[in-house]
Amino acid sequence: MNAENQGRARAEAFRKEHKLGHVPLPDLVSLIELTQHVDVAVLDAEPAEHGMTVRDPARDVVMVAVATTRKPVRQRSTLAHELGHVLFGDFAPPKTGGWDSRSPEEIRADAFARHLLVPVAGIEAVLADRVVGGSREGERPDREKVALPELSMIVQRFKASPVLVAIQLHEGGLISAARKKEWMALSTPTLASRFGWTDLYQGWQQESDTRRAPQRLLSRAIQGYVANVVSLAAVARLRGLPVEQVATEFELAGIVPDPIEPVTAPIKPADSRRPDTDFSDLDALDELTDRRGVAGHDSGTHRE
């Protein structure tokens, strides 16, 4: 099975396992967190850094990060791509470069992301609800009768790029190769402007450009702060906020560290001689030395 088919089969199996049907997926961060029990963070990164998944093999802990961006559909495809890596277990030791290489694992994760986000069966179901090109409701839409308004509708509904949707439409035999090529050149904001959903798109942009702390770890760190194990700065760093802001927030929420129990002084023994001032044993040694001296061993020490 090639990378494309592997990705498709895994995406279909994933939807089945989690009873997702063919409907568009809402929040992918929550989907990954809930199904895989891993932390997902949305953080500020360099422009060419889109997503990364890291695993600690000793503890079997996995965490995913994606970059904040004004390109919401790309962030979703990156999240789905990283989920693919998690499911296929594509991990290797860190390297210094070459992250943009098109290895079979990357192609497979891309295919997984595409089929997960926009299943062909999902497109067909959406199109069947509309009267397309004169075909009646419930009938399979005619090839080449899927027009630009349908593309816009699918992009909007599935929150996926025109590139991705065009490939899937072609894969499902709903558009020709020529139309696929033509539509792959379109951008999401262009379709949004043309078909009147720019306001919605801007809302998506705001969401994808917002930082999101890894929730499980943050909750654990807050618990650690209460237990006096980590500082407030550790919590603030996870949130990407100044310490003062987090301090104010915690104050309002009544989150305070547990009082630290003072170390109690040892109970005074009934015999009130303090060990450090009890020199009776040393005195006894002195007496021993004195007696030896008296016995005639003149060691040169002064004696009374």
Next chain:
Amino acid sequence: MVHEGEQSRRIAEAREAAKLSQRQLATRSGIAQATLSRIEQGTRAAKMNEIVILADVLGCTISELTGLSSVQERLQCVARATDDADMKTMYSELSHYLELDAYLEDQGISPQI
């Protein structure tokens, strides 16, 4: 034995990750800015008590600053990038998360959710 150049780099990176200037770090840690500057330049090694304070103020673990952690050495990863990005920013943030997670587990703090 920790190489001092390595240690200075780790401290400077942790300060940048915490978004603090050297001056702010000096105020919060009580360590003179001149001393911090020498530590970050690698001309003076940080003493253990200074490392403890810096970890507290920078919100990272002591092992992250000393480089004595085994977590970072064993991490495996996979990434999506363009333009031959080195993934440094994302990798360092994610390794911080895993380091902190391992530390909290060591301290007996279990996940709540």
